[in-house]
Amino acid sequence: MRINRFRRFSKSKIYVGFWLISALSFIIYNEILSYYFRSSNWYNLKCLNRADCTKLLLVADPQIIGNNEEILHFLTPISIFDSDMYLKKTYFHAYNFVQPDIVIFLGDLMDEAHTATDQEFFQYVRRIFNIFLDHGSFLEHVRHIWLPGDNDIGGEDTLVTANKIKRFEGAFSQPDIISVKNITFLKINKLTRSIPVYKKDRSFFSTNQIFVGLSHVPLMYKPSTFVDKVINKMLPHLLFTAHEHKSMILSTDPLHHHEFHIVPVTPDNNQVFKYTLGETDMYEILIPTCSYRMGTTNIGFGYGIIERNELHFTVLWSPSRFHQLGSYLVLVSLFIVCSLFIKCWLCNKCTYC
Known part of the structure; x- marks a missing residue:
């Protein structure tokens, strides 16, 4: 029983950690790195x-x-x-x-x-x-x-x-x-x-x-x-x-x-x-x-x-800020869908058991 609880706790930590890392990665890219990547494509005009x-x-x-x-x-x-x-x-x-x-x-x-x-x-x-x-x-x-x-x-x-x-x-x-x-x-x-x-x-x-x-x-x-x-x-x-x-x-x-x-x-x-x-x-x-x-x-x-x-x-x-905000919306939507799916799957599993 304790082993099952430990496994569930470990899986929960992995699940939460995955989404936290994903969210942090999106924020770092959108709010910092994307501006440097975009500016790397700018033309530098030279004065003679x-x-x-x-x-x-x-x-x-x-x-x-x-x-x-x-x-x-x-x-x-x-x-x-x-x-x-x-x-x-x-x-x-x-x-x-x-x-x-x-x-x-x-x-x-x-x-x-x-x-x-x-x-x-x-x-x-x-x-x-x-x-x-x-x-x-x-x-x-x-x-x-x-x-x-x-x-x-x-x-x-x-x-x-x-x-x-x-x-x-x-x-x-x-x-x-x-x-x-x-x-x-x-x-x-x-x-x-x-x-x-x-x-x-x-x-x-x-x-x-x-x-x-x-x-x-x-x-x-x-x-x-x-x-x-x-x-x-x-x-x-x-x-x-x-x-x-x-x-x-x-x-x-x-x-x-x-x-x-x-x-x-x-x-x-x-x-x-x-x-x-x-x-x-x-x-x-x-x-x-x-x-x-x-x-x-x-x-x-x-x-x-x-x-x-x-x-x-x-x-x-x-x-594009629209693309950045859209990526946040996609991330949140995926998190909600995955969480609901896992919750329903666990409920069905428990009922079956």
Whole structure:
């Protein structure tokens, strides 16, 4: 009798140990190793002369979760914690991989800022800083450029108001024209239809200074009279945009810009895209979302270097959080099914005996 009990106890320990080891293995892989494995497939862009080279890390549509609009509201604290941690981990790996000179945030930093009270807004801002600016000494050497999106100041589901613009600019105060080395960044706001005033005359084919337009809402991808005005007035060599939660590269003739050539960028066709700026075409690069909450598994950060007038660009794709959470669900389901099966088998065995 004691022997049978000992055997059952030993088998129970083995069973529990197996599932504990399985759960621990899943957690270690999903929460640590998967990020290193994914980053091992990233393309490392090389500068020929570091003094002439500017490294860019591009962050689009993090849309940190707000306090009020989750469908399963009681799960909001868990959703916020998981989403914020995912953003922090993926950004940490991208940041350390790139070692950027400039980090550009292309808007939609917060999901509910356009409907938030002032108190909620500044709570969201503190979370943004905690996720993206918690990198110690690196911050002293890195410029950050911040753009508002429709979820930050309105413009899509709600109206843009002076108060929303004022509080965003108060939290992320900087000019609309920013020059670093040989690059001039121009912050374009399609939501308010505003273009920074650059008074000096220039030619598109002059590349002593590279002009890079930054906009949350795509421009060439969605032609309009405003887009024509931007192109004709500003003649940017390059545009970085977001909003669509996917990545692609558009090119067009800078003088006529009636026809556009589109190259989709996905994990399956990712590569290093190389372009000479100011030679033939104008380029617009859409940056994918870095948040897994946007309904896509193609999540990542843009990575580019500009050296003189040469652009190299790639996407640093992140692991799919949906796949990670799905693996946890499968593991829990298997544990429940196996436990029920063993319990039923033991009950039938005892009844038979």
